[in-house]
Amino acid sequence: MTISTAERDFFIEMGERIATLRKAHAVTQVQLAEALGVSQQTVQAYEVGRRRIPVSALPVVARLLAVPMDELFGTISNTVRGKRGPMSQLERSIERISELPKQKQRFVMEMLETVLAQANA
Incomplete structure (x- = not known):
């Protein structure tokens, strides 16, 4: 099919x-x-x-x-987030990232993973 x-x-x-x-x-x-x-x-x-x-x-x-x-x-959707009030800076950034093309989302994720790995080292 x-x-x-x-x-x-x-x-x-x-x-x-x-x-x-x-x-x-x-x-x-x-x-x-x-x-x-x-x-x-x-x-x-x-x-x-x-x-x-x-x-x-x-x-x-x-x-x-x-x-x-x-x-x-x-x-x-943002209306189902479980808390009231304005979105945090992090939530706004995540929402903007989710609107990027998939290739750019992957790039951002790789950058974040690198920074987080360095922070935990």
């Missing part, structure tokens, strides 16, 4: 979000694969959008990564 370009883009973006969240929570592809009952190669295929992750797997992913399912879909 063929899928539309929009559907393909959706699964690619979801896979990128899952990979980013997985890395942020220090979960390996192998650990995620074990939780889902699939191979590491299948998880890798989900993360790059080569395969569509089954809907039934999403609650397992969300639970393992300790995020709401909305976050996997990319539908978290």
